[in-house]
Amino acid sequence: MKSMTPFLMFEGRAEEAMNYYMEVFKDAEIRYVNKYGEDTPEMEGKIMQGVIRIHDQLIMMMDSNVPHEFTFTPSMSFFIECRSMMEIENYYRKLKKKGAILMPLDEYGFSDSFGWIQDQFGVSWQLNFSR
Known part of the structure; x- marks a missing residue:
């Protein structure tokens, strides 16, 4: 295994979440952001893939371009x-x-x-x- 990273899928609020976590955690750092472009007009400007580091933990985030009926759960x-x-x-x-x-x-x-x-x-x- 090369690596294992938590991955959070949002519905249009990934960038807002990344900025929020930057405020909450003093040692947080946005490491990478790739946004949807003109070729996906309904998602343009949203996060296709982003990585934030909180302390020593990398967390990947994205805005889903596919509607789904699930969200986050406290069990994780x-x-x-x-x-x-x-x-x-x-x-x-x-x-x-x-x-x-x-x-x-x-x-x-x-x-x-x-x-x-x-x-x-x-x-x-x-x-x-x-x-």
Whole structure:
């Protein structure tokens, strides 16, 4: 295997999501963007393929040019191990904006501080901080 990369398929909001994640995560970087052109007028300007790096993780993204009846599900999520309470609280505050709280930020038996968010795009994030 050469590599394995998470791949997120959006319906017209991939660029918005990439820019949002650049705001949420200070060390995020957009690595590559290829947009649909004039030959696909209904998708022109949307993301055909994009890659963002968050910390050390590459994530591919695209806007689907084919309608589909599925979207993101919380059964697949990004798990972030935070370095401090300040960091977990910051991510929690930003990711819950216009999103849904699946598990509120709190102390649980398995964690000193844990929260599970579905962001405004439907992508799920599990945030954890253990002392």
